[in-house]
Amino acid sequence: MTMASTCAQLCLRCRGLLGSKASSLQHYVQVRHCVTMTREFPQISNGLFITGNRTATQTRLRWKQQMCHYNYMTARYLSTEAKEKKCTDELSRADSVACGTPPMPSTDAVPTTQNQLSLDLDAAGEYSALEKISDEEAISISIPSSIPPASISLGDYVDKSETLTKLVQLGVNLWKLEQRPNVGSMLLRLDFNTDVVPRLLFLKEIGVEDSRFGYIITHNPFFLTENLENLQARISYLKSKKFSPETVASMVSRAPYVLNFSVKRLDNRLGFYQQQLKLSASNTRDILARLPRLLCGSLEPVKENLKVCEIELGFKENEIQHIVIAVPKVLTANKRKLTQTFDFLHNTMKVPHYLITKFPQVLNSKYLRLRERHLFLEYLGKAQYDPALPNYISLDRLVSLPDEIFCTELALATLEDFYLFQKTL
Known part of the structure; x- marks a missing residue:
């Protein structure tokens, strides 16, 4: 009874260890694949990956993170292997004692795996981020400028x-x-x-x-x-x-x-x-x-x-x-x-060429201002631009005076009247 109870406990321990081994082995395979892919980068210089626009600092940090994760998963895998071997040996001895047969010699599976992992770690160590590099290699490292490469705004x-x-x-x-x-x-x-x-x-x-x-x-x-x-x-x-x-x-x-x-x-x-x-x-x-x-x-x-x-x-x-x-x-x-x-000056206001030549700034005035003021003066019966006749209004003053002075001095009307008239146009 004691022997059967011992065998049952060992079986339960081994089953738990086997489950954790499967998980550790999966992580180990993923890390092995990541390290393998990292070695296949197009250019490697003493642990610095020169790819695209990545800076040397970013590449070093990423390499350190990968190696730390790799070492952690490797240690976890080796620990699980050791526990499994111990459990297997104990179970084998218990079976041998129960059945009266000599125990089987242990295999070299774990040492072989350990040797392979050791080789992988040695190979990865060749590209340490802490290793010194020569001046020529340092000059060859491409560091992008701090100025943005492209933008739509200065x-x-x-x-x-x-x-x-x-x-x-x-x-x-x-x-x-x-x-x-x-x-x-x-x-x-x-x-x-x-x-x-x-x-x-x-x-x-x-x-x-x-x-x-x-x-x-x-x-x-x-x-x-x-x-x-x-x-x-x-x-x-x-x-x-x-x-x-x-x-x-x-x-x-x-x-x-x-x-x-x-x-x-x-x-x-x-x-x-x-x-x-x-x-x-x-x-x-x-x-x-x-x-x-x-x-x-x-x-x-x-x-x-x-x-x-x-x-x-x-x-x-x-x-x-x-x-x-x-x-x-x-x-x-x-x-x-x-x-x-x-x-408008010549055909509507009937201003001859010589008067336009005498006051040429009227050609540079705003058309809307000229039209509104002439129509207002015409409405009041004061649109008279001939200097030989009474009540003569100068073209220069017509277009240059502010609205208030135009109303009080030329039109002899109020500013409100002029604004009301503009609304009728």
Whole structure:
């Protein structure tokens, strides 16, 4: 009875150990597979896996975690094997005593398994994360830059780029620049001290105010890549054409793309306006100084507007000259707006060409304002624009005065009356 009870207890212990052995063996097989797959990585350098964009630090930590888990599962497996062997030996001795037969010699299964595991651990130890590596191997390790590789906004780079940080402090609108192709990548390649600072000093030397730096770079970021000698040559050319230093600084501040035009191109633009408008050099300089974007804008709208004024609107050559000298914006005005305003002035208000030439700023006024005020004066019976007749109303005052002064001085009515009349239109 005692022998049978002992055998039953040993059987129960072995059954529990066999269950834990199956679980440990499963984990051991998984870890063996993980280590095998790790050895098959394309590049291994002293325990550092160089794959894709993973950093060396992340790879070391992952290797340590794998090896720790591997060692733990191996020890657990060996412990289970030892317990199972002990249980098996005890059960074998009990059976031998009960049956009167000599016990069977133990097998070499566990030592063989231990030897195999020892070899695996030795092989894994060849790639220890703590092992020192040579300088050549350290240089070959690829470490990705802290700057994001790609982004749809320059805002993601401001904290990483000194150039972008300083440009923001200068008042540059990055959200405008990132909408333009290739500008963002260009700014990231610039060094603030070697690329940006010398050009800012150049602007300061020619008289541009510090407060205009942000506006200039926002509207013309390519100025930062221009050669300093070329920039100086262009400024010297403008001064040689008798533009004063103050005028040159004002032109650069309001039309930054002037800095990107070569001397030859600037000379061609000056010649174009002088020949097309048949103006003197002094009048040509005056027009360009007041509207410097004429130098760096397209010439096609200018040519078209000159033809419109001459052919469609019927102005004479000397009248066109007078209009352009007084209001240079007529050269770049929208063709549809220009013809609409002239049609209302000439055909509805019955204003002749010579009066329009005398007050050319009326062509640059808002069409809606001109229409509302004329209809209000007509409603009151005061729409009289002929200077030879009584109660004459100047076209200049008609479009330039604020609503309150227009009502009290020209219409002789209240502002409320004018607002009520606007609601009827």
